[in-house]
Amino acid sequence: MGGRNSARHDISIVHSGWTSAYIHYTPTGGSWTTAPGVAMTAACTGWYVTTLDLGAATGLQAVFNNGSGTWDNNNSADYLISSGTSNVVSSTHAITSGNPCSATSNSLTVFYYNASTWSNVYMHYAPTGGSWTTAPGVAMTVECGNWHKKVITLGPATGAQLTFNNGSGAWDSNGGSNYQVGTGYIKVASGTVTANAVNPCLPIGTEPTLPYAQPADSAVPKRGCATIDDPAAPASTSINAVQVIYGYNAAWGNHYDDAAAVIAKIMDRVDWAIDESSDYEQHINFSCRHTDDGTYADYAKALVAPVLITSGTSSGQVRADLAAAGYSDTNRWYVVFADFDSQSDSYLCPTTGGYNCSSVVTDSWDTGVAGHEFGHLLGAGHAWMTETGHQYNPDIMLDWGNYWLYDTRNASYYDPSETAARFYIDPYSSTTKANIAAHPVLTTPVCCDVGANNDLLTAQERTTEADAPGASPTGYSAVGGATLTVTPAGSYAGVSASYFDGRRSLQVTTAASAASGYVITRQPVAVAGTTYKQFVRLRSATTTATVALRMQWFDSSGTLLSTTTSNSITLTSNWLEWRLTGTAPTGTATVQLGVIAPAQTSFTMNVDTQQLNRCDTVCRIET
Numbered sequence: 001m002g003g004r005n006s007a008r009h010d011i012s013i014v015h016s017g018w019t020s021a022y023i024h025y026t027p028t029g030g031s032w033t034t035a036p037g038v039a040m041t042a043a044c045t046g047w048y049v050t051t052l053d054l055g056a057a058t059g060l061q062a063v064f065n066n067g068s069g070t071w072d073n074n075n076s077a078d079y080l081i082s083s084g085t086s087n088v089v090s091s092t093h094a095i096t097s098g099n100p101c102s103a104t105s106n107s108l109t110v111f112y113y114n115a116s117t118w119s120n121v122y123m124h125y126a127p128t129g130g131s132w133t134t135a136p137g138v139a140m141t142v143e144c145g146n147w148h149k150k151v152i153t154l155g156p157a158t159g160a161q162l163t164f165n166n167g168s169g170a171w172d173s174n175g176g177s178n179y180q181v182g183t184g185y186i187k188v189a190s191g192t193v194t195a196n197a198v199n200p201c202l203p204i205g206t207e208p209t210l211p212y213a214q215p216a217d218s219a220v221p222k223r224g225c226a227t228i229d230d231p232a233a234p235a236s237t238s239i240n241a242v243q244v245i246y247g248y249n250a251a252w253g254n255h256y257d258d259a260a261a262v263i264a265k266i267m268d269r270v271d272w273a274i275d276e277s278s279d280y281e282q283h284i285n286f287s288c289r290h291t292d293d294g295t296y297a298d299y300a301k302a303l304v305a306p307v308l309i310t311s312g313t314s315s316g317q318v319r320a321d322l323a324a325a326g327y328s329d330t331n332r333w334y335v336v337f338a339d340f341d342s343q344s345d346s347y348l349c350p351t352t353g354g355y356n357c358s359s360v361v362t363d364s365w366d367t368g369v370a371g372h373e374f375g376h377l378l379g380a381g382h383a384w385m386t387e388t389g390h391q392y393n394p395d396i397m398l399d400w401g402n403y404w405l406y407d408t409r410n411a412s413y414y415d416p417s418e419t420a421a422r423f424y425i426d427p428y429s430s431t432t433k434a435n436i437a438a439h440p441v442l443t444t445p446v447c448c449d450v451g452a453n454n455d456l457l458t459a460q461e462r463t464t465e466a467d468a469p470g471a472s473p474t475g476y477s478a479v480g481g482a483t484l485t486v487t488p489a490g491s492y493a494g495v496s497a498s499y500f501d502g503r504r505s506l507q508v509t510t511a512a513s514a515a516s517g518y519v520i521t522r523q524p525v526a527v528a529g530t531t532y533k534q535f536v537r538l539r540s541a542t543t544t545a546t547v548a549l550r551m552q553w554f555d556s557s558g559t560l561l562s563t564t565t566s567n568s569i570t571l572t573s574n575w576l577e578w579r580l581t582g583t584a585p586t587g588t589a590t591v592q593l594g595v596i597a598p599a600q601t602s603f604t605m606n607v608d609t610q611q612l613n614r615c616d617t618v619c620r621i622e623t
């Protein structure tokens with residue numbers, strides 16, 4: 001006898017409604033099986049599979065049936081199939097090679113915009129190299145509004161041509177040339193094909209690009225699952241973690257299969273934004289439903305739990321439904337992507353999770369909005385600007401949706417370098433403080449990877465928030481006869497309440513006729529040959545005056561090596577940010593920052609939001 005040849009035959013029952021399938025066959029030159037033949041095994045959706053031993057034969061003749069008298073005999077011609085792996089589609093009688101259920105089977109998801117508002121929409125298609133469906137083709141289902149959807153399996157084909165019709169003779173065949181598409185998600189609207197599309201029924205926003213362009217998606221790392229637990233009933237001993245939820249309702253539909261990956265990508269971007277925002281490595285602990293299989297699609301479904309919202313569409317009703325479904329654990333903080341018209345808002349939960357400790361994100365699913373609400377959830381207030389006429393500040397807590405970095409100016413609510421530091425989150429006279437870097441869902445910060453805000457000053461040196469208004473400020477030294485104080489308390493829009501870092505600033509009254517001002521007493525370590533940048537917000541509280549920024553380089557024995565001084569700066573009553581760039585000379589061990597006025601009439605200035613960046617890898621932008 002010859003060798004063993006194996007033929008594999010897959011049959012689609014998509015259109016027949018069969019719930020079982022048999023193959024009745026004869027190897028070429030051999031005998032027929034006894035009807036109904038050999039039972040096939042359910043494989044992927046709509047397909048049955050079996051592997052047959054043909055002995056010495058190199059092919060077979062076959063018909064298919066459901067075991068109950070319904071037959072597909074290829075319009076009485078039977079199917080003639082060569083050995084190897086083949087698939088047979090009963091609706092078209094097409095025989096092609098390959099296993100449509102194997103990893104190489106290609107899926108095509110088509111979203112079609114029904115501009116003509118047909119009552120019914122059909123898609124008539126042919127996989128590349130394959131046969132056309134029987135007209136009018138396969139029925140599409142309404143996804144939302146005028147959008148209709150169909151998911152088909154192409155087998156090994158890497159594309160298809162499509163046409164659309166209403167089942168009654170009206171066609172959209174792209175002006176007669178048909179729509180040529182690849183695989184994956186395809187959107188067809190008004191004669192235009194969009195490849196790599198996302199479900200047009202999801203409320204996806206525009207990813208922010210300020211203050212820096214975001215890296216390409218491939219550069220955004222998957223955060224991964226920090227713990228595996230029941231999303232609605234995590235163990236009481238579980239670590240503190242974020243549970244991400246897809247909220248849907250009956251009226252707007254359940255798009256979980258498409259939404260999960262979109263949501264996971266947004267939350268991975270939020271995690272990445274936290275990590276990029278400072279000089280420290282820090283991440284979100286996510287709770288997942290199961291251990292993912294390594295694919296992003298499975299990770300997304302492990303990360304994002306679907307929850308049906310029934311009591312209404314407001315964010316309050318979303319929270320009530322979540323609590324009723326068990327999502328109220330004190331070791332969980334919830335981020336809910338609502339797939340209906342709700343409100344984007346958040347409770348501030350800096351220490352304990354549970355009921356109401358959730359962000360709701362609706363309308364614009366993107367890193368800007370989700371990250372803004374997540375910042376609130378961790379305890380951050382807005383990046384306040386209570387005075388008018390300021391330059392814009394590209395901070396995610398200032399203008400949701402447009403910006404993506406946390407605390408782009410001065411660690412006024414996010415400072416992983418000092419997790420014990422706290423910052424006023426609202427203008428004077430609020431006394432609420434936070435530092436979201438200390439939040440229990442975030443990992444312990446690890447220094448130093450030179451993120452966008454790689455600041456070398458302490459929280460007090462940056463913000464002057466440790467001392468009461470009117471008190472003597474710690475961390476600063478007067479130069480040339482100046483006097484220093486913490487800016488006295490003012491009204492909501494007053495100076496001590498003005499700039500968004502919180503409501504405290506340094507006040508310096510210079511001496512007349514002397515080089516007078518202040519320095520930051522502590523001298524941060526500096527490395528010879530490395531470039532540094534000093535930032536400071538300044539305003540004159542009295543009269544127009546001139547000052548200069550100053551960086552003084554010292555060696556390890558405390559001897560001044562040289563001084564880098566800025567051009568003359570004219571101060572007005574408005575807060576503006578100034579900066580000075582300098583490279584540490586040979587022998588440098590430390591640097592001392594200051595602002596010095598040349599000889600002129602005595603005046604009073606306010607100083608705030610100071611930073612010292614090292615610029616060897618990345619240096620904070622200037623605005």
Ligand SMILES: [Zn+2]
Nearest residue numbers: 372376382400
């Ligand atoms: Zn807000």
